[in-house]
């Protein structure tokens with residue numbers, strides 16, 4: 286799968302440049318991602334990149350490394366599947382954290 290080393294997004298075979306940043310795609314995921322994959326757990330699946338970036342940023346503020354793997358459909362670029370992985374050792378804390386994020390409604394007056 287062509288892959289943007291910059292955005293860490295996977296694309297369809299026919300795509301040559303990243304639709305996000307224009308970087309020329311490389312042939313496959315970087316090796317370290319594959320090497321790591323056994324140690325990664327799928328945390329959640331998003332449909333929007335901003336959602337994924339939001340979760341990743343939140344996890345990283347809690348010292349949890351998050352990895353975003355996005356597969357974009359070239360016919361429906363806005364309907365990609367964005368998977369968020371965390372290290373297996375971080376999975377439980379990441380899930381707890383994610384629940385907290387999901388429970389935070391932007392309009393609550395909770396103090």
Ligand SMILES: [Zn+2]
Nearest residue numbers: 289292303306
């Ligand atoms: Zn890119």
